[in-house]
Amino acid sequence: MDGTGVKAMMAAVARAVIANVDQLSEADRATGDGDHGVGMRRGFEAVLEALEGLDAATPEQVMKAAGSAIMARGGGASGAIFGTLFRGGAKALEGRDRLDGDGFAAFLSAAVEAVKKRGGAAEGQKTMIDALAPAARASAVHASFAEAIAKAAEAAEQGVEATRNMIAATGKARSLGERSLGHIDPGALSVSIILNAMRDCAAKT
Amino acid sequence: MDGTGVKAMMAAVARAVIANVDQLSEADRATGDGDHGVGMRRGFEAVLEALEGLDAATPEQVMKAAGSAIMARGGGASGAIFGTLFRGGAKALEGRDRLDGDGFAAFLSAAVEAVKKRGGAAEGQKTMIDALAPAARASAVHASFAEAIAKAAEAAEQGVEATRNMIAATGKARSLGERSLGHIDPGALSVSIILNAMRDCAAKT
Amino acid sequence: MRKPKKILNDPRRAVPEMLEGLVLANDGLIRQLDALGALVRNDIPEGKVALLIGGGAGHEPIFSGLIGMNLADGAACGEVFAAPPPETIRAAAKAVHRGKGVVFLYGNYAGDNMNFDIAAELLAEEGIETRTIRVRDDVAAAPPERMDDRRGIAGDLFAIKIAGGAAAELADIAEVERVARKAEANMRSMGVAVSPGSLPETGLPTFELGDDEIEVGMGAHGEAGVKRQKLVPADAITDQMVAPILRDLPFVRGDEVALLINNLGASTMMEMLIVNRRVRQLLDQEGISVYRTYVGAWLTSQEMAGFSITLMRLDAELKHYLDLPSFSFGFTSQ
Amino acid sequence: MRKPKKILNDPRRAVPEMLEGLVLANDGLIRQLDALGALVRNDIPEGKVALLIGGGAGHEPIFSGLIGMNLADGAACGEVFAAPPPETIRAAAKAVHRGKGVVFLYGNYAGDNMNFDIAAELLAEEGIETRTIRVRDDVAAAPPERMDDRRGIAGDLFAIKIAGGAAAELADIAEVERVARKAEANMRSMGVAVSPGSLPETGLPTFELGDDEIEVGMGAHGEAGVKRQKLVPADAITDQMVAPILRDLPFVRGDEVALLINNLGASTMMEMLIVNRRVRQLLDQEGISVYRTYVGAWLTSQEMAGFSITLMRLDAELKHYLDLPSFSFGFTSQ
């Protein structure tokens, strides 16, 4: 997939996140402060604006522009985390004029590392990392772009479900302790929504 | 009725007012700020205390003590108004060692004058005066104490009903204007409760 | 109707317990007299004209919380929404009196008027001179030709601020009265209610409003306003409130004003500031400039949600007293 | 679930409109940068160590309302309950910087930590030195051995007051940091929730509580507390809150403290003062004396009802900065 394709894909991702604003906020009401959806909407509305101003860009430039837009306008924990996801992942795409399966796997694992570094959280602490990290591992199968994304999306969905059985150890949900059991992590759900949107795009091409 | 009788009568009056605290506050919720009952309770609890400390007193002394207690502890418009009622009425009992029909009529008309002077309100403005003034007129029949009170109590009840068709022109209900129609005045209801309790006492003796 | 939830002990002891907590919160600056509702400053200089404020409780921090430097010398506090009895007022007046007379300042309500008047009569018999200023800033309560039927609401804050400064600086009670009356005559307010407050003793809200209703012009005890209507945007409500205020005095192009947006209790500062934004747009259009802005909860009605807007037209003298630093538990300014 | 009723225009524009109203309410003392959430004082002297505070909106008057004399030089404000983005923080920091570095002071939350850290990295690249103080006063959030898991709640007010004074008087950023850390290390808080606040954008309460329930230890964004229980009398709730506060530092006989009772929004001043009465009884029993008392709504959680109790142990240095007069839209002291 070339830069133009990645740009179209990221626009679809943004529309998907924005469309799920209520579901994401509701998930955050259960464990946090109820604003995850509106925060992600701010970030991805900024992504749509940024993409418009961007023509003939490489995959790296598209992802970096998206991450920078989220970072600049999202706010809250998710603004920093999801901004870091795309900005950190973009670095792995340097010099690639097309996004293929391996490139996408590299993108995800770089994204995971960047997010861990930024937030200091590890897997198992009931955060978006618990969807992102498994997705990164699942995509490292030296397969086509479409297959790699499909695997990642599937792993992320399982990751979201897995957060139900985790006790929050960071963010606003932390103080729930045991009571966070049974609820999914809103940020993990966002990761899954993002990867599903990517998968649907890749399938179409 | 001698001073001891008047003292017993005022104790009964106080108990009757206190027993109706909720009804009186509810009436004030409709047209005012909902505290008439609790204000009257404060005043008449003070009356009970004052009466205890009072032995071998004339009717005048009993009524003055009651009025002073309400004035000192009632607060709000009702504390000043009902304190004035009993203190002002008491003046008309000066030199009388017994309370008879004429004395009671004199007590009520002196009370009406005192209240009008203190608050500046006239009949027809939807206040307790619209129960007290007709009661005073009805009691001026040169009859026995029991008859005079009975007539006063009856007139007061009609006065309370009459306030339904009046537009409040003073106190917190004033701003209701037309919307005060249909509601009785809480202070008028207090007058009726007081006179009914007196009637029941007089009937017993 | 949901029962309001409050952090209280015995509801009938709410006011005495509150006063005890208030005296402690004043860190030694005020004391309480035997007449419990009577609070007085500990450091009133000899020969000072005294300022005594008061009214029913339930509006905290007004009145009991405004005793202090360049503010009130004492306060006479009643039970919730009930004017203090004459004896409380008399005791407080005697304690603040320093030989130059006592200025009574309070909101214009039948109960307050009668109880303060009775106290004034008692004090006169004892040779203590009093002057009375009744705040009548609520334009929603009655038309201009019936000023004496108007309630005192948040304008109390401005009246106390100005009268407090005047009583601290001016030697003659007649002068203090003049300045306080000038402030009172130049202020206008209008309120709106969004949801009711409740009385601790009855546990009942003082009125009821539909989930999508507001009442424009409602008073600080839930007295009826001018219009019960559907909830509309902040700018529309503000327009409805500012117009009658401006019309009433009237405030005209070139006027300089102090602006007060008073939270009745449970509204958010965010809402008050969004209202302030619109008020300033409207005043700009009218060519009226704002000298100082105050946004906060000073005259509350228990947990009532809603607010009022107050404008006070300023001249050099009123600016001087507004600018004086003042300090008290409930209101401090620089 | 009843929809909360608020005086707003477009809920998605609530924060920008609020900030516009706030700047106007500051009567010319502060301005807003192009990065909308960045507010700065107009009169910051050359060579002053700068104090920048910030966090999500919705807690007004903190943070955006505490810019002023002997308080903050600027604030970086995010959307409701959302930390400000790095660019907002960076823009505010550059505008308040006067060559002596910038002290960041904010509540300890993942979102604030990450966004302020990113801003600090960007500023370092530009050669602007920053120091970071995270307020972690909420004892309900985590045990003492996990201080970094503790939230910053009403203690923010004391931290800003002390750091603001230090930044105004001390020439060296390391000294300002030392004093601010001392204040932060000596304060402990605990909150209780009575009813929820709501987010303007979603119109939904951030949590739900039964009509007869309270949650002890709940955070200022509705984060879970330590115990959900039936409503009990004010004295009993106060006892439950004060004990863990005293135990934690610990505060001991002979300590002198500043006491803050912070209204989370919709509670009444009457309730806060009844709580103050009980707090003082408990501190008297423990032989702990109160140097200054603050009761009011400074760190709110929209229209949430409830409050928190904060104690800060004082020494001569902290007393000095506490006593400095300070002036801002949302907090003024003498």
Ligand SMILES: Nc1ncnc2c1ncn2[C@@H]1O[C@H](COP(=O)(O)OP(=O)(O)O)[C@@H](O)[C@H]1O
């Ligand atoms: N340290 C962290 N590392 C990774 N993800 C985090 C971290 N802290 C929070 N998150 C993610 O952010 C989400 C919350 O985002 P959001 O509600 O927008 O922010 P806030 O907590 O500021 O309200 C959580 O569900 C979690 O997935």
Ligand SMILES: Nc1ncnc2c1ncn2[C@@H]1O[C@H](COP(=O)(O)OP(=O)(O)O)[C@@H](O)[C@H]1O
């Ligand atoms: N000027 C007045 N003259 C006579 N009665 C009055 C006057 N003002 C008020 N009242 C009486 O007082 C009653 C209200 O008493 P209450 O509710 O206790 O006082 P408040 O209005 O201070 O809350 C009214 O129902 C009315 O009968």
Ligand SMILES: [Mg+2]
């Ligand atoms: Mg959240």
Ligand SMILES: [Mg+2]
């Ligand atoms: Mg009443």
Ligand SMILES: [Mg+2]
């Ligand atoms: Mg009343």
Ligand SMILES: [Mg+2]
């Ligand atoms: Mg948030």
